[in-house]
Each structure stands twice: as structure tokens, then as C-alpha cells.
Amino acid sequence: MADSGPRGRPEVVENIGLLEALATTRAIRRYTDDPVGDADLEQILWHAGRAPSGSNRQPFRFLVLRDGRNARAAKSLLGQSFRDGWNDKRAGTEGERAYRPSRFADSMQHFVDHFESVPVVILVCLERYRAPGPYEGASVYPACQNLLLAARALGYGGALTMWHLGVEDELRLMLGIPDSAALSACITLGVPAGRHGPLKRKPVGEIVFDDEWGTSPSWIAPA
């Protein structure tokens, strides 16, 4: 278990720059038993709330699940949904390939098997102010990324997930979430048991076009 500072803050907080954080913040699915301190959680959510949104309406809402009675019940409901989600994904029953044994599959299995002990689970919701549209996510997902980056800056790690959707109706009832709020994401947070690090992503020249679709920019060096 990592040493904890006051209110659960990991003792060794890397002092990393913004670009390094962007290049190395990956999904963390294994956590130590250390808590996320109150002050840190407040800071993380404060920074999440600084995200941009259409017309600055700030429709994002964060429902935090820690150790309360509702939280424990919701985590157990979510745990089952996560296990079902991963079972389907691992077996390739969603029209996707099946997952072979790998470090990734191990970390997923560990994640879902220990979901109930994830220190903090945050349901990121969006208070709708108009009919659901294709771009409403644009006003909530920047806040999710801010949240993950702020967590990283304070020595924590997290994963943005979607497996809450399997128990959306039950969560609404249990936690009093109104129909006007969309359940946009479920983010887990804790002190990483492993490390952040370089991300496996496509070369930039493959994802950027110049002047017309499909033309790689000459100003990007080949990978």
C-alpha cells in the first residue's frame, strides 16, 4: 500500500507539466487501498468544473459515491454491471474480437472483480436543457478529461467507463437521479497501484489531414 499523507494524499505527487500529463495519463484500473482525501477530491472536482461547455451553461453534475449507504449499494450494483460488461467484451459477444489473455485483460478482470472497493466512483451527469442531441456530450466530456487530469496532477488515477449504463434505471431509482439528467460517464478514482506512462496511440501523421481529407501534412515528420 502506498504511504498516505494528510487526508489520504499520496505522499509522492509527481510534479509534471501539462503536456507531459496529456501524453501519459492513461486509464488506471488498479488502486491501492488508500483513500482519496476530501481536500483532494474537492480540488479534482473544482478543476473538472472549470471545463468549457456550450454557452457556458455548465450542465455537468458529479454524483460522488464513496462509503455512504447509497454509495455502497450503488457500487455493488455497478460491480455486477461491470463484470457483465467485461464478460461480454472478453468473450467478444458485442460483435468485437474476443480478448486473449494479456496484461490488459488481467487488469480489466481485476478492475471488475474489485469494483466494490474502488475508493471513489463518480457518475458524471448532464442536466439537459434541451432535447437530447448528437452534440450534448460536447458539454460534458471535457469536464471528464479535466477531472482525470486534475486527479493525475494530485497523484491519483482513474478510468472513464460506460458500464454503468447496464444498470442505469436502477441507479436512477436508488440515487434519485431525475430523468432530466443524462448519465454520461462513470469515472473511477483512486491511488494507482501501477504507473501512468507512455500511451499506445496512432502516429499523429495518421490522424491529421492537411487541406483535404486523406492528405497527410508535409509539416508532420513521418513516424
Ligand SMILES: Cc1cc2nc3c(=O)[nH]c(=O)nc-3n(C[C@H](O)[C@H](O)[C@H](O)COP(=O)(O)O)c2cc1C
Ligand atoms: C467513451 C469512452 C468509453 C470508455 N469505456 C470504458 C469502459 O466501459 N470500461 C473501461 O474499463 N474503460 C473504458 N474506457 C477507457 C478506454 O478503454 C481507454 O481510455 C483506452 O483503452 C485507452 O487506454 P489508455 O487510456 O490506458 O491508454 C472508455 C474510454 C472512453 C473515452
